[in-house]
Ligand code: AMP
């Protein structure tokens with residue numbers, strides 16, 4: 001374990017030069033205080049959780065102090081936002097402080113979100129509010145605990161600094177960790193401003209540091225693009241299987257590592273609804289739950305376009321064609337697990353789809369359904385979940401089919417409950433739970449955020465005294481609209 005002031009920094013991205021990022025110092029927020037820190041994210045930096053309680057911690061992560069080796073930079077990128085190209089975005093309120101090298105030799109970007117204005121702030125104030133910082137913190141750590149690749153969150157630091165959104169709020173800073181902050185939009189930027197040399201420099205950088213295995217391939221850039229397609233196919237399969245809605249799948253919010261990244265108005269499904277739109281500003285539902293699959297493919301095509309100077313178009317097209325079949329294979333695999341089946345049959349996808357149709361009609365809670373289905377014996381479990389459906393005849397038809405499917409499993413009953421509970425969370429980050437924790441935090445009580453974070457860090461394990469977090473959402477809590485303004 002290390003002390004806070006002993007972090008060892010590298011500045012690989014900064015060394016790419018001023019075409020890629022510019023030096024900006026953080027603009028501190030007043031009276032910084034720790035809202036919440038993640039022990040498992042702290043461990044990535046070899047820091048013990050107790051370090052977070054030191055005054056130095058809040059000072060460092062609120063822009064008041066800097067490490068000697070750190071070199072804060074704002075990155076430039078562009079991207080397609082809701083389908084339209086914006087030629088220049090960049091870090092308008094976040095700074096890459098540097099890359100911490102941990103004892104395992106990994107590089108972790110320290111990104112301070114809400115650190116003040118930069119040359120890329122456009123009309124924005126460079127700040128992040130407490131509410132959105134807590135949401136990103138809880139979301140990142142909850143995704144990670146579910147086994148869904150995501151950027152991580154080290155901590156949230158609150159302050160007394162006033163910022164204006166629809167109302168007066170307080171500024172906060174979130175410390176985001178990721179092994180890279182390079183987005184699809186980085187490549188789009190250099191493609192559209194016609195700077196192929198810089199694009200290639202970045203391509204080589206990502207290849208060397210993040211896809212080193214691809215360097216051995218006959219065509220390294222193509223191999224890397226294929227890996228990016230593969231990772232995204234797997235990522236989106238996980239989102240869909242667990243009901244995660246990102247909310248703003250613009251290409252500037254897509255990580256080159258294939259991890260969940262820059263999610264603002266995200267949500268996990270409460271009731272199953274294939275058409276669910278979590279982002280209040282997404283009028284047409286471009287980023288609805290079920291559209292995430294075609295949108296991810298579209299985003300990969302946008303990245304492919306930006307790589308046309310380096311990879312033959314036919315090769316890019318062939319790689320893009322891998323997306324859907326790979327997605328489907330991963331998704332089906334995950335859904336089989338969620339249903340507790342260990343073998344593969346041709347009709348399994350149809351079994352899943354029939355179930356989802358029943359759930360859609362009955363507005364059935366997506367998380368609790370699978371959790372309850374894992375109880376033993378199967379007949380009793382089916383009886384319990386049945387109560388939630390509206391079209392009982394349709395559900396009974398499905399459950400007959402499912403029962404028969406389970407009967408064809410080798411050692412069906414054995415270990416079924418453990419197997420299913422290990423993949424079907426009891427606790428999920430529901431919007432209303434986040435909302436309650438945020439309201440308490442805004443009133444100065446951080447205990448609810450901390451408790452919710454703790455519960456969600458072990459989502460598959462029943463935790464004594466935490467039943468309230470496993471309940472169905474109240475009606476008022478089901479359709480909270482989350483806006484982009486953060
Ligand atoms: P986002 O919707 O958070 O992915 O942000 C889209 C773009 O707007 C990025 O370039 C951000 O850096 C920028 N941005 C968002 N909020 C602010 C803000 N409060 N001040 C400055 N720039 C911002």
Ligand code: MG
Pocket residue numbers: 252253262
């Ligand atoms: Mg963004």
